[in-house]
Amino acid sequence: MAYRTTAARQDRDLELRQRILDCALARVAEGGFAALTMQALAEDAGIATGSLYRHFRGKGELAAEVFARASQHEVDALAAVLRTPGRPDARLAAGLERFAARAWHSRRLAFALIAEPVDPEVDEQRLLYREAYAELFVELLEEGVRAGVFQLEQVALGAACLVGAIAEALVGPLSPPARAAREQGRSGPDLPEVSRTLVTFCLRAVGASLPAEEKQQ
C-alpha cells in the first residue's frame, strides 16, 4: 500500500512537472525567456512558487529544460526531412525550407531558442544542440559527397558552417529590431525570400550544382 501511494505520488509529480513545462514553453513562445519568471509561471500553473522550486532549482534550470525540449522538437522535424529518400541536394533544400518556415511561424520562440540573451545554462544547451544539428548535416553531406552531389573536403566543418549560416540568417529577420522595423512599416525580406536566399547560399556553399542557381538568374 505504501508502495502504491508512492507510485501514485510519483505519477502526480511527473504530471505536474509536465504541466509546468507546458506553461513555461507557452510563456517563452509568447514573450521569450524574458517572460519566464518563476512567479508568473507558478500563477500560470496554478501552484505556489514554493512548489515550483520543488521541481526546478531555479530559472536557469527551468529555462534550460524548456530550451532542450523545444530544440529537440526542431531537430526531430529537420531530421525527418533530411532523412527522407531522394537526392541529397533536394533533401538539403527541403530541410532548409522546412526549418525556415517553422522558425518564421513561431518567430518569438525561434529568436528565443537561437539568440535571446539568457542564462548560461541555456547557452550550454545551445552548444549541445548546435552539435546535434551539425551531426544531421554531417550525415547528409557525407552521403552527398559519396554520391558526387556535394564537393567538400572537410565535411564536419562544412556542416558547422551550415548550422551557423542557418541560425544567423534566421536571427537577423527574426530579431526584435527587425520585427520592430517591420511593425513600423519598413519592410524586411519575407519568408520566401529568406528561404530562397538560404537555400541558394547553402547549396552553393557545399558545392552542389544548382537548379536553384538557374532559378535565381
Place this chain on the structure above:
Amino acid sequence: MAYRTTAARQDRDLELRQRILDCALARVAEGGFAALTMQALAEDAGIATGSLYRHFRGKGELAAEVFARASQHEVDALAAVLRTPGRPDARLAAGLERFAARAWHSRRLAFALIAEPVDPEVDEQRLLYREAYAELFVELLEEGVRAGVFQLEQVALGAACLVGAIAEALVGPLSPPARAAREQGRSGPDLPEVSRTLVTFCLRAVGASLPAEEKQQ
C-alpha cells in the same frame, strides 16, 4: 585647486579602470569567462574587491566590457583587410584567412568571445557585434555584386549567413571538446584546412566563381 585635485583623481580612476580591464582580458584569454571572478581579478590588479565594485557593478558588466573591447579589436582587424583595394573576392578570402588565423592563435579567447556560456550581458554584446561584422560584409558584398563578382539577391541576409558560418566553423575546432580531443591525440583539422574550407565555403556561397574551387580539386 579643488578642480585640479578632482581632475587628478579622475585620471587615476581612468588609469585604474584601464588596468582592471587589461587584467580581466588577460584572465579571459587564459581561462575564458569562467576564470573571470571578481576576487581573482582584484588580486591580479592589486586592489581590494570593494574598489573593484566601485568601477564595475558586477561580473556581468565587467565581462560585457571585456567582450566589447576584445571584439572591437577583431572587427577593426577584419575591416582593415576587407577594405583594402583589390577584387572583392580576393579581399573576402584574405579577410577570412586573417580572422581564422587570429582566432586560431588565441583559441581560448576566440571560444570565449564566440560561444562560451556566460552572463546575458555578454550575449547582448554578442548580438551587437554580430551586426557589426554583418555590416562589414554587407559593404563588401554590395561592392562585389555591383562589380559582378558575387551573385546575391539579398545582400544583408547573405552577410548574416557569412557571419554565422564563420563563427560556427571556428567554434567547432576551437571548442573545449575539440581541444580535448586534440590533446588526447585524436586529430582535428589544422589551421590551413579550417581556413581553406571556410574560404571555399564562403566564396562559393556568395556566388563567386572560384580560383579556390580549382585549387580544391
